[in-house]
Amino acid sequence: MTRIRFSFARGEALKHISHLDMMRLIQRALRRSGLPLVYSEGYNPHLRFNLALPLPVNVTASEEYGEVILADPVTPDQFMAAFGEQLPAGLDLTGAWIEDDYSAPALPSTVGAALYRATLVAEEGCRVDPVQYRQTLDRLLAKEEILAPKTKKKKTKKVFVNVRSYIYEAYFNEPEKERPLELYMLLQAGSRGGVSPFFVIEQLEKELTVECNYKAHWELHRERLYRDQDQFLKPLSEGM
Amino acid sequence: MQALDTKLKRLLSQVQKPARYMGNEWNARQKDHAEAAVRMVLAFPDLYEVGMSNQGLKILYESVNSRPGMLMERAFAPGMDMEELMRAYDQPLFALESGKPLAEFDLIGFSLQYELSYTNVLNMLDLAGVPLYADQRGESDPLVVGGGPCAFNPEPLAPFFDFFVLGESEECLPELLSGLDRLKKEAPDRKELLVRLSEWEGIYVPSLYQPAYKEGKFSAIERTDSRAPAVIRKRLVRDLDRAPYPTAPIVPYLQAIHDRAVVELFRGCSRGCRFCQAGYIFRPVRRRSRDKLVETAKQQIAETGYEELSLASLSSADYPDLEELINELDRGLYGEQVKCNLPSLRLDSYSIKLANRLHRGKRSNLTFAPEAATERLRRVIRKNISEAEIFSALNDAVDAGWQGFKLYFMIGLPTETEEDVEAIVDLCRRLRQYFRHKSSRKIGISVSVSTFVPKAHTPFQWEPQLSLPEVTRRQEILQQGFKKMPGIDLSWHDAETSFLEAVFARGDRLLAPALEKAWSLGCRFDGWSEHFSMPGWRQAFRETGIEPEDYALRRFGYDDLLPWDHLHCGVDKAVLIREHQKAFNIDKPEQGEAQ
Numbered sequence: 001m002t003r004i005r006f007s008f009a010r011g012e013a014l015k016h017i018s019h020l021d022m023m024r025l026i027q028r029a030l031r032r033s034g035l036p037l038v039y040s041e042g043y044n045p046h047l048r049f050n051l052a053l054p055l056p057v058n059v060t061a062s063e064e065y066g067e068v069i070l071a072d073p074v075t076p077d078q079f080m081a082a083f084g085e086q087l088p089a090g091l092d093l094t095g096a097w098i099e100d101d102y103s104a105p106a107l108p109s110t111v112g113a114a115l116y117r118a119t120l121v122a123e124e125g126c127r128v129d130p131v132q133y134r135q136t137l138d139r140l141l142a143k144e145e146i147l148a149p150k151t152k153k154k155k156t157k158k159v160f161v162n163v164r165s166y167i168y169e170a171y172f173n174e175p176e177k178e179r180p181l182e183l184y185m186l187l188q189a190g191s192r193g194g195v196s197p198f199f200v201i202e203q204l205e206k207e208l209t210v211e212c213n214y215k216a217h218w219e220l221h222r223e224r225l226y227r228d229q230d231q232f233l234k235p236l237s238e239g240m
Numbered sequence: 241m242q243a244l245d246t247k248l249k250r251l252l253s254q255v256q257k258p259a260r261y262m263g264n265e266w267n268a269r270q271k272d273h274a275e276a277a278v279r280m281v282l283a284f285p286d287l288y289e290v291g292m293s294n295q296g297l298k299i300l301y302e303s304v305n306s307r308p309g310m311l312m313e314r315a316f317a318p319g320m321d322m323e324e325l326m327r328a329y330d331q332p333l334f335a336l337e338s339g340k341p342l343a344e345f346d347l348i349g350f351s352l353q354y355e356l357s358y359t360n361v362l363n364m365l366d367l368a369g370v371p372l373y374a375d376q377r378g379e380s381d382p383l384v385v386g387g388g389p390c391a392f393n394p395e396p397l398a399p400f401f402d403f404f405v406l407g408e409s410e411e412c413l414p415e416l417l418s419g420l421d422r423l424k425k426e427a428p429d430r431k432e433l434l435v436r437l438s439e440w441e442g443i444y445v446p447s448l449y450q451p452a453y454k455e456g457k458f459s460a461i462e463r464t465d466s467r468a469p470a471v472i473r474k475r476l477v478r479d480l481d482r483a484p485y486p487t488a489p490i491v492p493y494l495q496a497i498h499d500r501a502v503v504e505l506f507r508g509c510s511r512g513c514r515f516c517q518a519g520y521i522f523r524p525v526r527r528r529s530r531d532k533l534v535e536t537a538k539q540q541i542a543e544t545g546y547e548e549l550s551l552a553s554l555s556s557a558d559y560p561d562l563e564e565l566i567n568e569l570d571r572g573l574y575g576e577q578v579k580c581n582l583p584s585l586r587l588d589s590y591s592i593k594l595a596n597r598l599h600r601g602k603r604s605n606l607t608f609a610p611e612a613a614t615e616r617l618r619r620v621i622r623k624n625i626s627e628a629e630i631f632s633a634l635n636d637a638v639d640a641g642w643q644g645f646k647l648y649f650m651i652g653l654p655t656e657t658e659e660d661v662e663a664i665v666d667l668c669r670r671l672r673q674y675f676r677h678k679s680s681r682k683i684g685i686s687v688s689v690s691t692f693v694p695k696a697h698t699p700f701q702w703e704p705q706l707s708l709p710e711v712t713r714r715q716e717i718l719q720q721g722f723k724k725m726p727g728i729d730l731s732w733h734d735a736e737t738s739f740l741e742a743v744f745a746r747g748d749r750l751l752a753p754a755l756e757k758a759w760s761l762g763c764r765f766d767g768w769s770e771h772f773s774m775p776g777w778r779q780a781f782r783e784t785g786i787e788p789e790d791y792a793l794r795r796f797g798y799d800d801l802l803p804w805d806h807l808h809c810g811v812d813k814a815v816l817i818r819e820h821q822k823a824f825n826i827d828k829p830e831q832g833e834a835q
Contacts (some may be wrong), residue, residue, distance in 0.1 A: 012249070014493075016258035021493045028266070028491060028545030031576075039577055044805030058253045086545075088266055217250065 001038060002070040004079050005107070006096040007237070010061045013090030017125040019054035026051070026066065029086035035079065052107040052225055052236065053114060053189055056196065061222040065101065065236060067107050111190035111236065112228025113168060116197040120181040122216040130181050134172055136207045139182070141170060148199055166195040168233075183218075186233075189225075247329060248339065255322045258496040260288035263314075263336030266491040267543065269301070269588065270337055271311035278310045278417040280347040281335045285360035288316040290656040292490070295552065296388065297351060303410040303484035310417045313345070317360040318367070320764065320771070326367060335365035335648070342368035346420070348382045350401075352644035354389035355744035356737065356767035358397060361386075362759040365400065370430060372756065374402050374447060379430055383420075391444075392474075392521050393696035393804040396744050396751035398446035402434060406442045407474030407521075408507070409482050427742050438468040442475035444807060451749055451803070456790075458748040458803045473808045474521070480507060480528045481832055487536060488543035500548035501540040501578075505565075509554035512623045513611075515653065516694040518554055520816075521809045527559065534568045541576055549580045556582045557591045566597060587625050592636045603641045605684065608633075609648035612656075613663035619826040620655050622819075627667075631674065638675060644684030651714050652692040652706030654823065661714045664689070665721030668728055686729035689718060691738035695745050697809040699819035703795040705742040707789070711735040736774045740766060742792035748803040751791070754784040 017025070027047050030037060033191070039045035048069035055061055070079075076096040105193040122128050140146070146167070147160040166188035173182040188194045201218055226233040241393055252258040265720035273279055282300060284291030291297060297314070304312035304688050313335035318326060326333070332341040342348055348370065350361050362372055365384065371377045374384065387405040394404050405412065419440070427433035438445040448616045449470040463470065477483045485504070492499060507527035509518065528536075537549055548570070551559075559565065569580060580598050587608045595606060597787040612618045615627060634645060668685055675683040691711050694703045704713070715732050722730040744751065765771035781788050796802060798817055807814070 013262075013264055016252050016262055017493045018259075020495070021259060024495070025266075025493060028547075031545035031547070032542065045577055057258070089264060217253070 002073050002104070003026075003067060003099040003104075004070060004074065004076070004096055005065060005067040005099050006008070006079070007094045008064050008066065008087075009092045009094055010055060010059075010064065011090045011092070012060060014088065015058055015060045015090070018057050019051075022055065023051065025088070025091070029137070030068060032086045033082040035068075035082050037224065038069045038071050042083040045136060050107045053111045056198065057221075059116075059197075059220040059222055061093070061226045063237065064222070065107055073235060100151045109191055110227045111225050112174060112188065112215060113226040113233050114187055114194075115223040115226070116187065117221045117223055118183040118185065118197060118201055118218045119221070120183070120216055121219055122180070128181055128216060130172065130175055131180060132208065133204075136204060137170060137172065140204055140207050141167070148195060161193075163195040163199070164192065167200060170200065176201060184223075186226075190228075192228075241793040245339070246267075248331060248334070248648075251322070251325045251329060251331060251464045254325060256319060257288075257494055259492075260316065260319065261322065261336070262493065263339070265493055267488045268337060268490050269305045269311070271305060273311070273338065274342070275308060277421045278347070279345045280304060280310070280312045280349055280417060281315050281345045282312055282349050282351060283315045283342070283361075283364055284351045285317050285357040285364060286354075287319060287769075289492070289494060289496045291316045291351070292492045294351065294353065294495040295502050295504065296353075297412050298486045298489045298502075299484065300349075300413060301490070302486040303414055304417065305528065306484060307414045307418075309421075310414065313340075315342055315364065315368075317357075317364055317765070320498055321414075323367065323764075324361070327577050333364055333370050342592050343370055343382060345382050347417070350383050350384070350386045350388075352388040352394065352397070354388045354767055355390060355741045356772075358744060358755055359759045359763045359766055361397065362400065362756060363764055366759075373399050375399070377402070377430070383430075389517060389521060392807055392809055393516075393745065393747070394444070394446070395451075395749050395803045396747040396755060398749050399752045401446060403437055403448070404444040405475065406444055407471055407810075409475060411477050412440075412442055412475045414484075415655045416443075435465050435467055437710060438465070441473060444472045446749075449806065453750070456750075458750075458801070460801060461803075461806055463685060471806055471808050473628070474810050476810065477507070480504070480526050481532045485536060487539035489540060491544045491546070498550070499542055499546075499583075500550050501537065501546040502552050503535065503537050503540070504528065505553040505559040505562075507553070510558060511555055512622055512819070514620075514699040514819055515650070515692060515695070516554075517698050519715055520697050520811050522554070523810050530561070530568060533565060533833075534572045535568055538572050541573060541578055547577060548581065548601075549573070551580060553584070555584055555586065556680050557584075557586050557588075557594055562594060563597070587630050587633045588743070589633050589636050591776045592633050592640065595637070595642075596640045605644045605646055605686075606637055606642050607646040607648070611648065612653060612660060613649060613667040614660050615655060616826065617656060617660045620823050621653055621824070630667075634671065634675075635678070638679055638681075638683060644686070646688060648688045649687065649689045650692045651689055651718075652711055654692075654700055654703045656706070658714070658717065661717050662721065665725070668722070671724060672725065672728060682727070684727070684729070686731070687718075687722070688731050688733075689715070690733040691735055693738055693742045693745055696802070696804045697811065698793075699816050699823060701746065701802065701816065702798070702800075702820060704793045704795045705739065707793055708735055708739050711738070734769055734772070737767065737769070737772055739788070739792050740774075740777060744791075746794070746803070747791055751786060754780050754786045757784050798805055 006085040038048045050067050062110055080093055120128055145162050146164040148163045150159045150161045161217045169186040171184050185197055197220055224235040227236050253260055301312055304310055315335050334341055339493050365372050370381055378443045385403050386401050387409050391404040392408055423433055423436050427436055437443050438448055438629045448465050450462050451458055506525055508522045510525050510631060513519050582594055582598055587610055595675040611623050651661055668687055694700045694705055712735055722728055758777050761776045761780055763773055763776045
């Protein structure tokens, strides 16, 4: 059996689909590719396939990861050709390699954090005041407690979690002419819990003291994924 | 979608399930508008996930787009949240493939599957910026055409449509589109174009027919141009093996209601259930060959990556040598991990055997439609299964390890009495007792009860619907009866929804203003219980002077001219009359099967 990992980018054309849609899309693309796929045993066989971290709806990404088990040896080039051909516009396969260590943990359990970039897009004729945004962000980060509702299945009672510690870093880009305001957020993610970039932005907007009298919206992009190793974050791409 | 502008992209980030409006799916066709002489958009008046489950849409998409010089794109009814944003931002309704507004197409073709989607038809025309009434449209406006089962009585929609296509259009639509290009050059204006079109087989141009009314009731219809035919006959595909059928259907991003590969075993149905419109309008039975089915299934699986294949038809177990087909599919799809399923199972041992053969994995629930609980009433509707057969079939299913059943019944069928309704409760009680003694496992039984809606072109087209208060009373009998029966799960269709369906199913043109009124009062998605508003409809009927009960509860006589009598479904009225009479003389022996 061959364990293949691959990286891909998601563009504008596909940013509106959900994680479940992505899972179905990729699995069907794999099924069309003619690659020697492996299915689980049992009544309801499913593909031996994983994505590293769900990508939220309305978010583009440059460096996402997936892995799939194949029955026969396949070179990364063969994989790239066969699978890449079956992907729709908006989903670009950027790399593939063989994971020799068959006992390596499954991809989802290796993810520890993700870096997001949120761009503030103002409608024509609107001027955004960067200073105000920077000050507001400082105020938000100075808090010791930021409570986020935690949705537990089948429980109606709302539970709140302090997610302040999940926000590892958050900063705006250096001001430049003709360049929109960009907020970078390094957020904890994965099986140990995390915080949604949309939630952080929502908190930021709540903190804005001056009423917004212009129309603007945020566009989100996930830059890369990290693993949490010996207390240090390393890009997931390293050592893969 | 290629031409997504910033405004539209912005809207998509604010709505639920934006993938409904994205297009760009695997196998979607992007054809060049400049190279197409005729451009059509197929408009489905319901949500994307409903429309993309419709096999007819996929067949027509293939039939037009596989031809050079013409193109077909898709549009669906936007959800309420999207509609609100589109109106706020002046975003006209657009086609998914190119993002172009519907008004830029030559033809807008509505798929008319269900009476309760009519307000969505008007809403889509309005969102497209196309005048609602055909006589208000100018030379540069698209032609608005309707097809599908509801086109067999399109009278309530008549003023909004330029023409209808009667019957199966996968063969005639490409012909029509290439002919239209030629006609457009020859005909001096839109009116003449429509007259010329009316001479084609299967084309109904309602503006060329003038109805007359006596005491507020439809009484006659007259042609306003002698070139239009007196009776319009439906279009029919003769050889399904040679008819267009998708080998690479579109694979939606979001999960459609039916998200799977589909091969159609045959069209039509030989069973002849008297309430069933599909059983009449799709006659005669025409089959696809086994070779063609296996070939198509293999192509579809290879081109889509689907993990499920449906062997569809109105009564799939009736396909000759179905077991051999399944064997060949097994061989043809070996190693692809494809699950086959067979919808529309009949209640007999053969069907159970097939279900056992096809199903892998946990045997959860099987669904059947006995429709009525007494043998007498089943003979009236010509659903001829005996009680012994029901017990023996379900017994086989339990023996094979199935965990439970879902049973569909109808109330309000002609000649139904209170005893027939109580018999539903009684039958389920006896089934429950039987399986309790027989099986150590718990056998789940769920019962779903709908209300009979008399449909045009069926032997029951003359019959009234049961009145609303009486439907409610009979539903209460069921609720009371099942209350004392734990372990049986009862659900029923909303009585008012079925009432409205009945009003339009046998309606005439006088209903058009009420329809427009209801739409303008905000009625949308009337088939969806969360959106359906009876108060809105009551107000619309009141303000337009319509008594809806006059329509739903009307009993027609054989001598009455019916609003759809000038539309011929392929079955002569004499046959329908004979079947109608037989329903009330069930003691006479049946002869042969329907053709």
